[in-house]
Amino acid sequence: MKKIAFTLIVFIGLSGILNAQQRNNKLTFDNVIINIPNSLTLCPQDIANYIHSKYSTQDSKIQALYFWIAKNIHYDIENMYSFDYDTIGIISKTLKTRKGICYNYALLFSDISNRLGIKSFVITGYTKIDNEIDYTPHSWCAGMIDSKWYIFDPTWGSGSVSNGNYIKQIDQYYYKMSPKRAIRTHMPFDPLFQFLYYPITNNNFCAKRKKPKSNNTYFNFDDSLTVFENLSITKQLINTKRRLENNGINSYFIFTIINQFRQEIDDNSYNQTIDTYHIALNSYKEGIFQLNRFIDYRNKQFAAIENDSVLIIILDSVENSFFLSIEYLKHIDSPNQNIQKQMDNIHKSIESNMLYFNEQRLFLDLYFNTPKNYRRSLFYDRLIDE
CATH class of the missing domain: 1.20.58 (Methane Monooxygenase Hydroxylase; Chain G, domain 1)
Structure with a gap:
C-alpha cells in the first residue's frame, strides 16, 4: 500500500484496543480461500494473486480477503500499545506472526485491496460502543466496490477482547458497511473519510443517540477526495487539520489530535x-x-x-x-x-x-x-x- 492519501491519516500513534461488541453475525465462506497454500500467505502480492485467480468480481474478492484476514490474523494483546512507522515491515511481520493490532489489520487489508485493483484507504479515528465513546485511536478501512464506498473493520470482524483475553469470532457485521451505518460506531478524525454528503460533527457523534444526527451543510466528498489525493503532502495535512477544526473540538482528545497534525505540518514543511x-x-x-x-x-x-x-x-x-x-x-x-x-x-x-x-x-x-x-x-x- 503506497497511497499518500491514507498514509497521511495514520501517522498518529495508534494502538487501538480491540473491544468491539460482537453481534454473532458469523461469516461463512467457501473452501477456496480457506485452502490457500501457506506458502502463498507470507507475501501480500501472493495473496492478491491467489484471490485474483480464484474470484472474478470485486465483491467476491474483497469478501475473500476480509474472511482470510479475520480468520488468520489474531489480535496482539501484548503489543496493543506499540506502533511501528515502517509500513512494509508491519505487513511482513503481520503475515509472518499472524498477529497485529488494529493498524496491522487495516494496513494489510488496504494493501492487498489495492493490489486487487480495489481502491482502499486506511482510516483512523475513534469509536462508539453501546452508545459509549471510546477515545482510544482505532484504525479501519474504506474500499470502493463497483464505484461505491464501503467501510470495513477487519479488526473488529476477527474477534474481541474480554477480561484481557482475545476471543476469536469472525463477524460479518463490520464487513462492507455503508458509510451511514459505519458512522454509528466509527468516527474518522478527518470528516472527509466519512464518505457522507452530510457529515457528522464530533458533537453529534458523541451525543447519546444510536443514530448520529447529520448536519445540514452539504459536502461533496467525491470532489474533495479527488482534490485531496492530488495535493502535496504538506497541503494534505493542512487541509486535514482545517477539516478537523471545522468539525468541532469537543474534547481534549480531539484538541490533542489537531495539535499532532500541527506538529506534523511543521515537521513536514x-x-x-x-x-x-x-x-x-x-x-x-x-x-x-x-x-x-x-x-x-x-x-x-x-x-x-x-x-x-x-x-x-x-x-x-x-x-x-x-x-x-x-x-x-x-x-x-x-x-x-x-x-x-x-x-x-x-x-x-x-x-x-x-x-x-x-x-x-x-x-x-x-x-x-x-x-x-x-x-x-x-x-x-x-x-x-x-
Missing part, C-alpha cells in the same frame, strides 16, 4: 524545505562544476575536445543548472533565518557567475564564427582563472 534547498544547492553546484569545466577546456584551447558540440552541451548545462536552482529556491516557503541566508548566498553566486557564463557564451560564438585556421589566435591573452 521543514523537511520539505530542507529537501528542496538541497536540490537547489546541488543544481547550483552542478552549474559551477560545468562552468569550471568549460573554463579549463578553454584555457587548454579546447585541445581535448573532439567535437565542438560538446562545448555547447557544457554551457547549456551551466545555464540549465543555474535556472533549476533558482526555480527550486522559489518553491521554498517561509525558510528559517539560516536557510534564508544560504539561499541569498546562492542567488548572489549565481548572479555573479552568470557574468562569467555570458562571457564564455560570447567567446564560444566568436570561436565558432572564426575560421579554424585562425581560432588559435583567439586564445592569446585570454586565459581565465578558474
Whole structure:
C-alpha cells in the first residue's frame, strides 16, 4: 500500500484496543480461500494473486480477503500499545506472526485491496460502543466496490477482547458497511473519510443517540477526495487539520489530535524545505562544476575536445543548472533565518557567475564564427582563472 492519501491519516500513534461488541453475525465462506497454500500467505502480492485467480468480481474478492484476514490474523494483546512507522515491515511481520493490532489489520487489508485493483484507504479515528465513546485511536478501512464506498473493520470482524483475553469470532457485521451505518460506531478524525454528503460533527457523534444526527451543510466528498489525493503532502495535512477544526473540538482528545497534525505540518514543511534547498544547492553546484569545466577546456584551447558540440552541451548545462536552482529556491516557503541566508548566498553566486557564463557564451560564438585556421589566435591573452 503506497497511497499518500491514507498514509497521511495514520501517522498518529495508534494502538487501538480491540473491544468491539460482537453481534454473532458469523461469516461463512467457501473452501477456496480457506485452502490457500501457506506458502502463498507470507507475501501480500501472493495473496492478491491467489484471490485474483480464484474470484472474478470485486465483491467476491474483497469478501475473500476480509474472511482470510479475520480468520488468520489474531489480535496482539501484548503489543496493543506499540506502533511501528515502517509500513512494509508491519505487513511482513503481520503475515509472518499472524498477529497485529488494529493498524496491522487495516494496513494489510488496504494493501492487498489495492493490489486487487480495489481502491482502499486506511482510516483512523475513534469509536462508539453501546452508545459509549471510546477515545482510544482505532484504525479501519474504506474500499470502493463497483464505484461505491464501503467501510470495513477487519479488526473488529476477527474477534474481541474480554477480561484481557482475545476471543476469536469472525463477524460479518463490520464487513462492507455503508458509510451511514459505519458512522454509528466509527468516527474518522478527518470528516472527509466519512464518505457522507452530510457529515457528522464530533458533537453529534458523541451525543447519546444510536443514530448520529447529520448536519445540514452539504459536502461533496467525491470532489474533495479527488482534490485531496492530488495535493502535496504538506497541503494534505493542512487541509486535514482545517477539516478537523471545522468539525468541532469537543474534547481534549480531539484538541490533542489537531495539535499532532500541527506538529506534523511543521515537521513536514521543514523537511520539505530542507529537501528542496538541497536540490537547489546541488543544481547550483552542478552549474559551477560545468562552468569550471568549460573554463579549463578553454584555457587548454579546447585541445581535448573532439567535437565542438560538446562545448555547447557544457554551457547549456551551466545555464540549465543555474535556472533549476533558482526555480527550486522559489518553491521554498517561509525558510528559517539560516536557510534564508544560504539561499541569498546562492542567488548572489549565481548572479555573479552568470557574468562569467555570458562571457564564455560570447567567446564560444566568436570561436565558432572564426575560421579554424585562425581560432588559435583567439586564445592569446585570454586565459581565465578558474
